[in-house]
Amino acid sequence: MIKVVNIYKSFKDRLILNNINFEVNKGETLVIIGGSGSGKSTLLKLLIGLLRPEQGQIFIDGKEISKLKEEELDKVRLNMGMVFQYSALFDSMSVGDNVGFGLQEHSKLSAKEIKEIxxxxxxxxxxxxxANYMPNELSGGMKKRVSLARAIAFEPKILLYDEPSSGLDPVTSAKIDELIVQMQKLLGVTSIVVTHDMKSAFYIADRIAMLYQGEMIAIGTPDEIRNSTDSRVLEFINVSQIRKR
Structure with missing residues (x-):
C-alpha cells in the first residue's frame, strides 16, 4: 500500500532524511519511533504530499506521488486521512462541521447524507x-477523537497519525490506542503512527521502525525491536525505565 524508495529530504544545508526505504502492506500498522528532530513528522508530510523529496520515490497504492501536480495529488489524498498532533480542528466550526468539512469540500453528497456520515x-x-459542541468545549482526548472521526469520514485506505497520544494522560492515551487498533480491524486501513510513547508503540504496531539522525536504523516486529542488539534502539526504548533522579 505504501512504498518509499531512496528518499532524501533536507532543509537548507541540513539533511533531515537520508536514503529512507521501507514498505507498508495493506492493512498493516507501522509505528515510527525516534527522538525529536529525527525526521518522523517530515516523513509523514512527504507521504501525504505536504512536502516533496529532493530525491527518491513515494508510491501510494501503486501510484508514484512525489512529482504529481497538486490537482492529481488531491485525488490521492482522498484515500488518505491524517490525525494531526494538536488535532488541527477549526475553532470557529462545530464538531459536526469539522468532521464533515472534507465531505462538503470534495464530494457531491447532500447535507442530509453528510450529516448521517x-x-x-x-x-x-x-x-x-x-456534533453541536464547539472544540473549546472538549477535552484534549475528545479533540483527538474528533480529528480521527474527520480523518475517517471519507473512509480512506490509509491513516497517518502524528503523535496521537501527545499531551494526553495515560488513561486517555490508552483509549486512543484502542481506537487506532479498532480502526484497523473495522475499516481494514493501512496505518502509519509516529509516536514517542513506547507502551503505545508496542501495543498498536504490527511492525516498528526507528529513525535516528535521519536514517532508518531498524525495522521489525515489536519482539524484534525489543530484542534488538543496536544500542541506539535499546537506549530509546528503555530510557523511560532507567531514568532516576
Whole structure:
C-alpha cells in the first residue's frame, strides 16, 4: 500500500532524511519511533504530499506521488486521512462541521447524507451526540477523537497519525490506542503512527521502525525491536525505565 524508495529530504544545508526505504502492506500498522528532530513528522508530510523529496520515490497504492501536480495529488489524498498532533480542528466550526468539512469540500453528497456520515463516524469514535459542541468545549482526548472521526469520514485506505497520544494522560492515551487498533480491524486501513510513547508503540504496531539522525536504523516486529542488539534502539526504548533522579 505504501512504498518509499531512496528518499532524501533536507532543509537548507541540513539533511533531515537520508536514503529512507521501507514498505507498508495493506492493512498493516507501522509505528515510527525516534527522538525529536529525527525526521518522523517530515516523513509523514512527504507521504501525504505536504512536502516533496529532493530525491527518491513515494508510491501510494501503486501510484508514484512525489512529482504529481497538486490537482492529481488531491485525488490521492482522498484515500488518505491524517490525525494531526494538536488535532488541527477549526475553532470557529462545530464538531459536526469539522468532521464533515472534507465531505462538503470534495464530494457531491447532500447535507442530509453528510450529516448521517458525521453521526456515524462520531459514534465510531465514542462521541455520539457531540456534533453541536464547539472544540473549546472538549477535552484534549475528545479533540483527538474528533480529528480521527474527520480523518475517517471519507473512509480512506490509509491513516497517518502524528503523535496521537501527545499531551494526553495515560488513561486517555490508552483509549486512543484502542481506537487506532479498532480502526484497523473495522475499516481494514493501512496505518502509519509516529509516536514517542513506547507502551503505545508496542501495543498498536504490527511492525516498528526507528529513525535516528535521519536514517532508518531498524525495522521489525515489536519482539524484534525489543530484542534488538543496536544500542541506539535499546537506549530509546528503555530510557523511560532507567531514568532516576
Amino acid at each position: 458525521v453521526e456515524e463516524k462520531l459514534n465510531l469514535v465514542g462521541l455520539s451526540g457531540f
